[in-house]
Structure formats: structure tokens, C-alpha cells
Amino acid sequence: MAQGLARAVAADRLTIIVNVGDDDDLYGVRVCPDLDTVVYTLAGVAGPEGWGIAGDTFTVMDHLDALGIDTKFRLGDRDLATAMMRTDLLGDGVPLSAVTAAIAERLGVSQRVLPATDGPLRTWIQTLDLTWLPFQEYFVMRGHEDEIRKVMFEGTMAATPGPGAVEAITEADLVVIAPSNPVLSIWPIIAVTAIRRAVEAHDAVVGISPLFGGKPLRGPADRALASQGLPPGNEGVLAAYEGLLTDLVVDTGDAEDVALSEDVRIHVADTHIAEPAAAGRFAEWLLDTVGPAGSRPG
Numbered sequence: 001m002a003q004g005l006a007r008a009v010a011a012d013r014l015t016i017i018v019n020v021g022d023d024d025d026l027y028g029v030r031v032c033p034d035l036d037t038v039v040y041t042l043a044g045v046a047g048p049e050g051w052g053i054a055g056d057t058f059t060v061m062d063h064l065d066a067l068g069i070d071t072k073f074r075l076g077d078r079d080l081a082t083a084m085m086r087t088d089l090l091g092d093g094v095p096l097s098a099v100t101a102a103i104a105e106r107l108g109v110s111q112r113v114l115p116a117t118d119g120p121l122r123t124w125i126q127t128l129d130l131t132w133l134p135f136q137e138y139f140v141m142r143g144h145e146d147e148i149r150k151v152m153f154e155g156t157m158a159a160t161p162g163p164g165a166v167e168a169i170t171e172a173d174l175v176v177i178a179p180s181n182p183v184l185s186i187w188p189i190i191a192v193t194a195i196r197r198a199v200e201a202h203d204a205v206v207g208i209s210p211l212f213g214g215k216p217l218r219g220p221a222d223r224a225l226a227s228q229g230l231p232p233g234n235e236g237v238l239a240a241y242e243g244l245l246t247d248l249v250v251d252t253g254d255a256e257d258v259a260l261s262e263d264v265r266i267h268v269a270d271t272h273i274a275e276p277a278a279a280g281r282f283a284e285w286l287l288d289t290v291g292p293a294g295s296r297p298g
Contacts, residue, residue: 001178001208002111003041004279008287011110015168016042017195019180020096020115021123021153021188024136026073027064029083030090033136034185035100035115036082043107050218053078072141097162114162116189121159123188126150135184144220148227151183153191161194169198174291179208179271181216182240183224190244199244206247206290208271209237213253217272235260247290265290 002016019034033051040046040053047054056076064071075083082103089099095118104113125138127146138144169175180186190196199205210221214233222232230236234250234257241248245264250257251271258266267289273279 001176001279001283002038003276004273004281004283005176006042006111007276007280008283015112015114015164015172017114017116017162017165017168017189019185019188020117020121021184021191022135022139023122024134026136027069027075027080027083029080029087031073031075031083031136032086032096032100032115035096035113036079036103038113039100039104039107039109042104042109042111042113045107047076052076070141073136095163097164112164112168114165114168116165116192116195117155117159117162119155119159121153121155121188121191123184124152124154126152139184148220148224151187151224151228153188156191156193159192161192165192166194166198169195169202172202173204174287175199175202175205176286177205177207177241177244179210181210181219181221181224182237183221183228187240196244203246204290205245206249206286207237207241207245208286209234209248209250209254211237211254212251212272233257234266238264249286249290 005014016038018038020032022034023030023032037046037051045053047056053076056078058074059077060080061071061074085103086099089102090096096115097118100113100115123135125133125135126149127133128149138146177186190199210216211234215222225236225240226232230239234254238248238261247265247267249267249269249271252268255268258268260266269282269285273282
């Protein structure tokens with residue numbers, strides 16, 4: 001979604017606010033998977049798996065393997081260098097937002113990429129046996145196979161928005177909630193109170209459903225929604241974003257869902273997008289349909 005909007009909108013008019021609940025300290029460095037994925041994608045260097053850098057080598061991981069270190073969380077050498085730079089700057093007192101801006105600049109990314117907060121905010125998953133797991137242990141080390149009992153976002157009481165995040169939302173013509181996992185990727189962002197309030201107050205907020213016939217292309221979005229007592233399919237997506245959306249886009253295979261809500265306008269489009277040019281066309285359609293030139297409510 002970010003890559004598509006970057007093709008459709010001038011760089012100085014696009015701000016991407018990113019989840020930091022997945023961040024963790026691994027191999028002695030601060031890893032920020034979602035921030036790095038967004039930056040790498042906008043830079044055109046993202047790996048085909050959806051993470052890391054295309055063509056990266058894993059020499060350090062191979063050496064750690066030989067030393068008996070658990071390397072289920074694989075960081076390529078270039079990816080590790082990014083994390084090392086981040087760790088060094090954070091250790092010098094540079095806030096995460098400024099570190100992210102520096103990394104983006106070095107990779108030639110001109111859009112503004114902001115962490116939801118500069119402060120500590122961490123996603124924890126409670127499994128059915130009442131064990132609490134940090135997000136990366138649940139998602140990567142254990143392959144997100146555990147059933148979720150509860151989700152907790154540690155640090156939200158003290159969390160303040162990343163610099164400029166609230167202003168970006170307030171001044172935006174359109175707020176787009178990307179087709180990520182609502183519970184595990186978007187809720188940590190809107191767990192920052194000021195960000196949620198800014199989204200609630202905006203008169204044009206469109207969500208892109210991550211579901212196709214009730215299932216995500218990958219990942220546990222459907223199971224995460226069910227774990228929170230939300231309905232299946234796009235009804236659950238609507239419930240996850242209750243009070244936030246003016247519009248929702250669903251895939252053509254879910255066209256019958258246009259009647260799900262009287263309060264949220266539901267649009268139908270092909271949301272199964274596999275390459276950048278199609279993402280750009282989708283973003284242009286979205287802006288024409290729901291954005292300032294479209295017939296949105298409010």
C-alpha cells in the first residue's frame with residue numbers, strides 16, 4: 001500500500017506511520033521489522049519474502065549457527081548493518097524517528113516514515129496455556145502456530161506519538177489503514193491514544209481489508225480477529241476498526257459484503273496486488289474514489 005501511494009502521491013504529501021510493537025533486541029541490536037520493511041519496500045530493495053533485503057547474504061547468521069546460537073530469526077548481513085546503525089544511534093540518544101529518517105535518507109527514500117512512537121511499546125501474546133510471549137517469539141520463533149488468548153500492548157500508558165504523526169493525520173486529505181493484520185499490526189499503532197483520537201476525529205478514513213473470502217493471503221489475521229471475539233470475515237475487520245472508518249475496501253471476491261454496514265461505505269476492488277505498477281493503479285483508484293476528489297461522506 002505504501003509503495004502504491006508513493007507512486008500516486010508526491011513524496012512530500014505522503015506520511016507512513018508504522019507499528020513498533022514488533023521491535024525487539026536480537027543478537028545485541030535493535031531490530032525494527034515493520035519500519036525496515038516499509039523503508040526497504042519504498043527504496044525498492046525489499047526481499048521477495050516480504051522482509052529483509054533482496055539478494056542479501058547471511059554470513060553472520062551462518063557463523064552464529066556454527067557457534068550454536070539460535071538463528072530462527074534470520075537477519076541478512078545488510079539488514080544486520082541497518083540494525084547496527086540504529087542501535088549505535090539509539091545508544092547516543094538519537095530518537096527512533098530521527099534514526100528512521102536517517103536510514104531512509106541513506107536508502108534514497110524521500111517519503112516520511114514515522115514510528116508510531118519513539119518510546120517503548122511492545123506487543124505481547126498470551127497463548128491458551130497462559131504463557132506470555134513477546135511478539136517475535138510468537139510470530140517468528142514459533143511460527144505463529146499458537147492460538148491467541150489475549151493481546152497486550154506494553155507501554156501504551158506512557159506512549160506519545162512519533163514527532164509529526166498526529167499533525168500528519170490531522171492535516172491529511174485521506175487516512176489509509178493498510179491491509180495489515182488489524183489486531184497485531186494496526187492495533188499497536190492506534191494503541192497510542194493521541195493517534196487513535198486523531199484518526200477518530202478525521203472525516204475520511206479508509207481501511208483496506210486484508211481478507212479474501214475470510215482468509216488472509218498469509219499470516220494469522222483471521223485467527224487473531226477470532227481470538228478477540230470478533231466476527232469472521234470483513235464483519236470482523238469492521239468491528240476491529242469500530243469508530244474509526246468512513247470507508248472500507250474489500251476484494252472483488254467479497255462483493256456481497258457491500259451490505260455489511262450502514263455507517264461505513266464499502267467499496268469493491270481487486271485488492272490481490274502482486275507488483276508495484278498494480279499497487280500504483282490501485283492507489284490512484286483509491287484516491288479518486290474515496291479521497292478528496294471522490295464521493296466520500298463528511
